[in-house]
Amino acid sequence: MNTILVPVDFSETSDNALSYAVHLANYLSASIVLLHVNSIPVYNNENDVLIYTMHDSKVNSQKLLKEKAEKLKITNQLMGNVECFVEIGDLETSISDYIISKNINLIVMGITDHSKIGQLILGSNAIDIARESSVPVFIVPTHCRYKKINNIAYASEYDVHITEQTGLIQIKYIASLFGANLSVLHVIPDDHMLNEVESETDLFVEQKLEHTEHKTFILSETKVATALLDFIKVHDVDVIVLEQKTHSFLHNLLYASTTKDVAFNSPVPVLTIHS
Numbered sequence: 001m002n003t004i005l006v007p008v009d010f011s012e013t014s015d016n017a018l019s020y021a022v023h024l025a026n027y028l029s030a031s032i033v034l035l036h037v038n039s040i041p042v043y044n045n046e047n048d049v050l051i052y053t054m055h056d057s058k059v060n061s062q063k064l065l066k067e068k069a070e071k072l073k074i075t076n077q078l079m080g081n082v083e084c085f086v087e088i089g090d091l092e093t094s095i096s097d098y099i100i101s102k103n104i105n106l107i108v109m110g111i112t113d114h115s116k117i118g119q120l121i122l123g124s125n126a127i128d129i130a131r132e133s134s135v136p137v138f139i140v141p142t143h144c145r146y147k148k149i150n151n152i153a154y155a156s157e158y159d160v161h162i163t164e165q166t167g168l169i170q171i172k173y174i175a176s177l178f179g180a181n182l183s184v185l186h187v188i189p190d191d192h193m194l195n196e197v198e199s200e201t202d203l204f205v206e207q208k209l210e211h212t213e214h215k216t217f218i219l220s221e222t223k224v225a226t227a228l229l230d231f232i233k234v235h236d237v238d239v240i241v242l243e244q245k246t247h248s249f250l251h252n253l254l255y256a257s258t259t260k261d262v263a264f265n266s267p268v269p270v271l272t273i274h275s
Contacts, residue, residue, distance in 0.1 A: 001106045001177070002030050003030060003031050003032075003102060004025050004031070004105070004108055005098055005099070005104040006032060006034055006035070006108050007036070007091065007107070007125075008034050008035065012142065016110055016142055016145075017108050019145075019146065020140045020145075024138070024146075031080035031082065031083070032072075032083070033085065033098065033104065034065050034069060034084045035086075035087065035095070035098055036087075037089065037091045038057045038058065038087070039089070058086050061086045065084035069083075069084050085098070092128060096133075096134075099134060107129065107137045109126040109130075109137060109140065110139075110140050110142060111141060111263055112124065124263070127259060130259060130272040131244055134274065137272045138239075139269060140269045141268070144268060148238070149239050150180050150238055151237050151239075152174065152175055152239050153228070153232065153240040153241065154171045154182060154184050154185065155187070156168075156186055157186075158188075158194075158197070158201045160197055162205070163204060167243045167273060170273045171241060172208075172209065174271070174273075181214070182209070182213065183214065183215050183216075183231075184209065184214055184215070184217065185227070185231060186216070186217070186218045187218075187221055188218060189221075189222050190222060191220075219231060223261075225258045225262050228262055229266060238268060238269075240269075241271045241272075241273060242271070242273075243273055243274070243275050244259065245275060259272060
């Protein structure tokens with residue numbers, strides 16, 4: 001992971017995510033790309049005057065980003081290169097473009113605390129980007145401070161297509177990258193007995209992780225997010241890894257997003273990967 005993208009909106013949340021990203025960059029000997037995306041300005045209907053021109057907005061944001069970059073270099077003299085970019089338009093589109101143009105390997109974003117109602121209505125840019133991003137995304141809670149990643153929890157689904165996916169390869173790489181202990185979490189409903197397919201999946205996971213130091217836990221709970229959050233409360237976990245899978249529109253209507261539920265309530269960063 002040589003290049004880390006950090007979207008910046010100058011809030012406390014993004015500043016905290018940037019601090020986390022700097023520590024990651026130092027550990028991984030990676031460079032950082034700071035990206036601020038301004039939405040397209042709107043006209044004042046009463047005076048028909050553009051309140052804040054796109055040029056002014058871009059110049060001001062670029063100045064603020066450069067100031068951040070200079071401070072980072074002063075306080076982190078051993079860190080790699082820091083680049084600053086400002087775009088006008090849509091955040092998700094801009095990030096997708098930068099993943100390709102800047103060869104981004106990892107994204108680090110903050111997530112803002114919301115009330116239960118706010119979570120449903122507002123969602124989060126971090127959640128949306130994690131769902132669509134082609135590279136791993138660290139979602140960092142506002143009040144979470146960096147600590148060395150020694151313990152990783154990985155939520156593994158009983159998916160019949162697991163043999164065709166890359167999740168296990170990625171988690172092995174991530175665990176080795178940080179030299180971390182790995183906890184593999186399977187969540188099953190209360191009073192559920194593993195069927196033949198699930199048992200075969202379990203065996204496949206154990207075989208793939210045979211040479212990776214890990215422990216496996218089977219958690220009994222109807223709601224996956226609840227099981228994962230309860231595990232974090234009673235175990236030493238520095239990061240929890242969730243796989244993003246493509247579901248049908250109907251599935252998304254009927255089932256709450258585990259990533260969203262965990263990310264909004266987790267005391268530790270959530271790292272999302274795509275199989």
